[in-house]
Amino acid sequence: MMRRTRTGLTVELIEEISHEKGEPKWMLERRLRSLRIFEKLPMPRFGPDLSEVDFADISYYLRTVEPVQNWDELPEEIRRTFEELGLPEAERKALAGLGAQVDSEVVYRSILQEVRAQGVIFEPMEEALRNHPELVRAHFMKVIPPEDNKFAALHGAVWSGGTFVWVPEGVEVEIPLQAYFRMQTQGVGQFEHTLIVAEPGSSVHYIEGCSAPRYTRVALHSGMVEIVAKEGAHVRFTTIQNWSRNVYNLNNKRAIAYAGAAVDWVSGSLGSKVTMLYPSTILAGKGAKTENLSFSFSRDGQWLDLGARALHFAPDTSSRLVSRSVVQGKAKSVFRGKLYVAPEARGAKGHVECSTLLLSPEAETETIPTLDVRNDEVEVGHEATVGRVSWEQLFYLMSRGLDEAEAMSLIVNGFVSPILREIPFEYAVELRRLLEMSFAEAIG
Amino acid sequence: MAILEVKDLVVSVEGKRILNGVSLSLEEGKVHALMGPNGSGKSTLAFAIAGHPGYVIESGRIFFVGEDITEVPPHERARKGLFLGFQYPPEVEGVRLREFLRLAAANCQEPFCEFQKLYREALEYLHMEDLGERELNVGFSGGEKKRSELLQMRVLRPKVALLDEPDSGVDVDALRLIASGIEEAARSGTAVLLITHYPRILEYLPPAKVFILDEGRVVKEDGPELAWEIERTGYEAVR
Numbered sequence: 014m015m016r017r018t019r020t021g022l023t024v025e026l027i028e029e030i031s032h033e034k035g036e037p038k039w040m041l042e043r044r045l046r047s048l049r050i051f052e053k054l055p056m057p058r059f060g061p062d063l064s065e066v067d068f069a070d071i072s073y074y075l076r077t078v079e080p081v082q083n084w085d086e087l088p089e090e091i092r093r094t095f096e097e098l099g100l101p102e103a104e105r106k107a108l109a110g111l112g113a114q115v116d117s118e119v120v121y122r123s124i125l126q127e128v129r130a131q132g133v134i135f136e137p138m139e140e141a142l143r144n145h146p147e148l149v150r151a152h153f154m155k156v157i158p159p160e161d162n163k164f165a166a167l168h169g170a171v172w173s174g175g176t177f178v179w180v181p182e183g184v185e186v187e188i189p190l191q192a193y194f195r196m197q198t199q200g201v202g203q204f205e206h207t208l209i210v211a212e213p214g215s216s217v218h219y220i221e222g223c224s225a226p227r228y229t230r231v232a233l234h235s236g237m238v239e240i241v242a243k244e245g246a247h248v249r250f251t252t253i254q255n256w257s258r259n260v261y262n263l264n265n266k267r268a269i270a271y272a273g274a275a276v277d278w279v280s281g282s283l284g285s286k287v288t289m290l291y292p293s294t295i296l297a298g299k300g301a302k303t304e305n306l307s308f309s310f311s312r313d314g315q316w317l318d319l320g321a322r323a324l325h326f327a328p329d330t331s332s333r334l335v336s337r338s339v340v341q342g343k344a345k346s347v348f349r350g351k352l353y354v355a356p357e358a359r360g361a362k363g364h365v366e367c368s369t370l371l372l373s374p375e376a377e378t379e380t381i382p383t384l385d386v387r388n389d390e391v392e393v394g395h396e397a398t399v400g401r402v403s404w405e406q407l408f409y410l411m412s413r414g415l416d417e418a419e420a421m422s423l424i425v426n427g428f429v430s431p432i433l434r435e436i437p438f439e440y441a442v443e444l445r446r447l448l449e450m451s452f453a454e455a456i457g
Numbered sequence: 458m459a460i461l462e463v464k465d466l467v468v469s470v471e472g473k474r475i476l477n478g479v480s481l482s483l484e485e486g487k488v489h490a491l492m493g494p495n496g497s498g499k500s501t502l503a504f505a506i507a508g509h510p511g512y513v514i515e516s517g518r519i520f521f522v523g524e525d526i527t528e529v530p531p532h533e534r535a536r537k538g539l540f541l542g543f544q545y546p547p548e549v550e551g552v553r554l555r556e557f558l559r560l561a562a563a564n565c566q567e568p569f570c571e572f573q574k575l576y577r578e579a580l581e582y583l584h585m586e587d588l589g590e591r592e593l594n595v596g597f598s599g600g601e602k603k604r605s606e607l608l609q610m611r612v613l614r615p616k617v618a619l620l621d622e623p624d625s626g627v628d629v630d631a632l633r634l635i636a637s638g639i640e641e642a643a644r645s646g647t648a649v650l651l652i653t654h655y656p657r658i659l660e661y662l663p664p665a666k667v668f669i670l671d672e673g674r675v676v677k678e679d680g681p682e683l684a685w686e687i688e689r690t691g692y693e694a695v696r
């Protein structure tokens with residue numbers, strides 16, 4: 014349990030962070046308020062064991078964290094994976110925290126030019142705070158207030174880095190926006206804050222993370238994503254997470270969708286020691302929609318505690334929460350699918366579907382659906398299945414010349430394909446390679 | 458020359474002995490029929506030759522083009538040119554037939570462009586154009602599954618094809634297609650072991666030899682007329 018006496022988090026530290034960043038006074042006040050809330054709130058009362066998270070021992074301001082100096086510091090497993098994926102040198106370095114990536118910098122600039130011409134704001138959070146203080150102020154931590162949970166409050170106190178996206182009315186951003194390394198290195202992605210505001214009738218797809226393993230020495234990652242989709246806007250948010258196995262990855266992600274808006278969450282979780290992630294959508298206006306597609310691959314020693322929530326507060330809203338979890342070795346995978354339908358949300362439709370594929374006898378899984386429906390004029394459904402790879406299937410594929418690892422990864426790929434299909438091509442290809450490698454290792 | 462040779466094969470499944478010393482050999486470019494009552498061990502023999510780990514070879518050997526493959530894992534047997542058409546092909550969700558076959562073909566050293574051509578041609582030949590982009594056997598009808606097996610054989614062009622009841626549950630037109638597909642394969646050199654209950658398919662495809670399996674043993678081996686004899690008199694006469 015966390016120590017009651019002195020944590021490494023102090024008013025002075027927060028003041029220092031805020032001062033250093035040259036923040037407006039209101040932001041400092043919000044940070045300090047979050048700190049007070051953090052101190053009062055209890056640790057989450059469900060899910061994985063977080064007793065090893067020592068708040069006193071975390072460097073909150075990453076400027077002070079030494080970057081990795083050389084290859085030898087990287088875990089052997091990660092170095093091998095980089096090699097097998099055939100990543101270019103520059104990219105490996107960036108992923109290892111060894112330096113910024115030159116190529117992506119160039120891509121980033123050209124994309125930036127293109128979207129800025131459409132009037133889109135796509136900036137590091139710190140810059141946005143300077144350049145567009147009123148816009149940021151109006152939305153920052155309004156979808157997820159610090160009172161929501163202990164890690165939201167922590168984030169509110171110490172956030173650093175991240176991205177701000179604002180899409181003007183009616184503008185459709187064609188290319189998916191990605192947080193390039195330039196942005197990520199600013200906060201080394203520990204407490205980064207991503208805020209996306211889509212004005213009425215606009216659309217945007219944002220991609221975060223990457224499928225190649227990402228090494229960090231920092232043991233706690235607690236980012237936040239807030240999305241505001243105004244009337245008729247469409248926002249899609251894709252995350253691929255493959256943190257190194259020392260990381261506690263405890264994120265908050267939530268969207269609010271106004272009338273006729275659509276928000277899609279697509280999440281792939283591979284890495285970390287412990288992950289808690291439950292992207293949520295508040296369906297606030299008539300006819301708002303959300304899709305929440307999640308896949309996870311847990312291996313030895315991991316506990317991936319995932320979920321999805323749809324909160325229906327308006328009539329004719331709809332939601333579809335789909336998850337595919339694969340568990341290998343002695344790992345644990347949990348999926349919490351929650352549907353809340355308010356009394357005024359007549360004509361709401363919601364569907365939760367979770368399937369798990371167990372690859373080993375020691376693998377553990379739990380699906381925890383919560384359907385809280387407060388009116389009669391709704392259509393809600395829930396399905397959950399747990400299965401194992403059958404010998405029959407495996408032998409069938411092998412009888413056509415696929416070796417066991419190939420056959421296994423094809424079956425697993427097939428199982429997660431409803432989600433993988435929704436992931437941009439380059440990522441999906443790399444994910445496939447990762448799965449294959451993992452089976453090749455397990456089978457030997 | 459015999460391209461596949463099975464010698465005194467004794468096989469058990471889950472501790473129960475199913476094959477009690479089966480010997481047979483298959484010749485290049487010829488069709489061989491394997492008949493026998495339900496439960497006599499026909500599928501067991503096919504699985505054992507293909508290397509299914511659940512079918513334990515207690516004794517006996519399997520030779521493929523002169524090489525002892527008794528201990529070779531199933532995927533390597535396939536890569537050498539052994540094919541098993543399943544009696545009950547399993548469904549594999551999320552895996553597309555094309556994608557799967559492309560991987561299989563690549564493992565069998567089939568160049569990609571050659572695969573594309575073969576695949577298109579095979580789909581057309583078997584009237585399966587609508588199934589080409591579907592998931593592997595998922596929701597296929599019984600007859601469609603049988604055609605899917607034959608399609609896979611056509612694309613992979615094996616040296617030896619063990620076809621477990623390719624004619625069960627298929628309509629007349631499909632039967633004719635399947636038979637002529639098998640005949641073509643044989644003509645191009647494939648040795649075929651055709652497991653069947655019905656002499657009808659053999660009308661299209663006269664076998665060089667008919668083997669009768671009963672209680673895990675080959676009890677008779679003769680020319681094509683044997684199939685008709687069985688049809689008339691049942692298995693009693695050969696026991």
Ligand SMILES: Nc1ncnc2c1ncn2[C@@H]1O[C@H](COP(=O)(O)OP(=O)(O)OP(=O)(O)O)[C@@H](O)[C@H]1O
Nearest residue numbers: 470471475493494495496497498499500501502544
């Ligand atoms: N996996 C298994 N577990 C237990 N028994 C099995 C298994 N596979 C086969 N058997 C048994 O082995 C015997 C032979 O089965 P096999 O499937 O080889 O017969 P078959 O000749 O192909 O029959 P059919 O004409 O009905 O297809 C049967 O008694 C069957 O029950």
Ligand SMILES: [Mg+2]
Nearest residue numbers: 499500544621
């Ligand atoms: Mg059989």
